Amino acid sequence: MDVLADVLTTTGFSGVLLAQLRSHGSEWGCGLDRLDTAGFHLIAEGTCWLRTADAPPLQLVSGDVALLPRGVPHQLTGDPEQQAVPYTELAAAHPPGRDNVVELGGSGPVVRVVCGKFQYHGDTSRHPVLSALPEVIHVPGMSADPELQGVVRLLAAETSQERPGAQAVATRLTDVLFVQVIRAWLDRTGADDTGQRSWLTALRDPRIGAALSLMHEAPHRPWTVETLARDVAMSRPAFARQFKTLVGATPLAYLSRLRIDLAARLLRETDRLVSDIAEAVGYTSEFAFSRAFSRELGVPPGRYRRGGPARAAVGPAT
Structure with missing residues (x-):
């Protein structure tokens, strides 16, 4: 029996794509309040920074995945010192288009971030997987295993163009992405590094x-x-x-x-x-x-x- 798969199935765990942030250059910042679920960001193009209250700014480059198992409040910015604007204000000022992309404008290299979350029955503090993980998991694209790289590339491609069935494919890929990120984290650091007892x-x-x-x-x-x-x-x-x-x-x-x-x-x-x-x-x-x-x-x-x-x-x- 695959215990991890069984728990994810039992809890009704499934991924949902929320939006994409697309900018040209580094003069942008997006603030996100605490989620009531786990969230993730996939850097499809360019470079940005992830900031949380209890850690120094983390640089994310194309192919990287950042998983936030308990939805900690955080900011995505084009520069580590850039001021962030709440997402609700950004979305109001730059309404997402039909492809759910928030165009932030600017001039410079393209930055595209795919944002999503994971739905399930229960709360993050007691979910058997999420409660055993650190607040932020960063999986670098260049050092990830080939399977994860393949999922990241395919998800980035499916969210970049309006092809028939692209939304369905991308949504299903988020479930695969979660398992691959957990595998990569376990292989790289090991669950023992959390200092927590968990299954x-x-x-x-x-x-x-x-x-x-x-x-x-x-x-x-x-x-x-x-x-x-x-x-x-x-x-x-x-x-x-x-x-x-x-x-x-x-x-x-x-x-x-x-x-x-x-x-x-x-x-x-x-x-x-x-x-x-x-x-x-x-x-x-x-x-x-x-x-x-x-x-x-x-x-x-x-x-x-x-x-x-x-x-x-x-x-x-x-």
Whole structure:
């Protein structure tokens, strides 16, 4: 079981293109408030700078990707000292055209930035992937792996001209881009560098990663700490200790959250009876399932299905 793919599917994770910024020269600046989701910028042409409150200006060149997993407020500018104007004001002064490009004018080399975000069910502080990442991930285009370079080039091309189906292709490429950026970041720095316990760290461990795969592949099975430890060839105490250290939750707590996440997805996407969903994710009674669901997400299954206001984050606890 591909754990990363399973979590992204369960949380309904998908990319959306928002707009493009296009300028000639360096006399421009765009300020963006905190997003309620993850955002990204792909530098399709030229050079610009990314500024956040807690880090020095970061130069971005053609082919670079900047991912902001928790949507931290930031600025994109043509020069590290350039004053930024809020995006809403820029868009009002330079209304996006049919291709959703904000033309900022100027004279000089072309700068084109493709901007997008990732939608999902839940909030960034509890999403199992995003909560394990730093505030900004910068993947240089020149040092990225060939697969990521290919995605970047294709996305830049699809957003540069109005070809039939270009919007659909570009939108789907954003999903691929996210996975490729995470791969590149893990290969380059490693999840351990964040100093945080998360299942991203655990995926790099052969035995704990194998245990996670087992649970994601068959969450309905009556797993115990003993059976999981045996299946990955570890003693029970060593497995429990290592799992908690790397994942930040006990095996059974993780399993409980995983089951509830899957149940939440089935409630959102299907019309199956609550009792059927309870059985499908491993609960022997609807009462036990409802109690566990309410404990994890703050609302009972029926209210969650109806779109109650207290819908909570979806994704294994980190």
